[in-house]
Amino acid sequence: MKSATSLLVATAFLALAACDSAAENEVEQTAEAIDESYEAEADINRALAEGTPQEEAVDEGADRLEAEGEAIKDDLEDQADDLDTAPQ
Numbered sequence: 184m185k186s187a188t189s190l191l192v193a194t195a196f197l198a199l200a201a202c203d204s205a206a207e208n209e210v211e212q213t214a215e216a217i218d219e220s221y222e223a224e225a226d227i228n229r230a231l232a233e234g235t236p237q238e239e240a241v242d243e244g245a246d247r248l249e250a251e252g253e254a255i256k257d258d259l260e261d262q263a264d265d266l267d268t269a270p271q
Contacts, residue, residue: 207263214259221252 203211225245232241 203263204266207266210263210266211260214256214263217259218252218256221248221255225249225252 225248228241228245228248229238232238235241
C-alpha cells in the first residue's frame, strides 16, 4: 500500500512539475533538499540524545530545527511560485 501511495504522489508531483518553469522546479528541489537536511539533523540529534538526561531538551531543539527547515522550504517555494508569475 505504501509503494502505491508513493507512486501516486510521485506521479502527481511530476504532473505538477510539468506546469512549472525549469527555474521554479530547481528552486523547489533545492527547498525540499534543505528541508530534508534539517529533518535529518533533527533525527541525528534525537538519536544521539536518546536515553540521556538531555533527551527532552534535544527533542525540543529538534522540533525547532524541523520547523525552521519547513519554514525555509515554504518561503523558497513561495519565491519559486513568483518566478512563474513575474513578467518576462
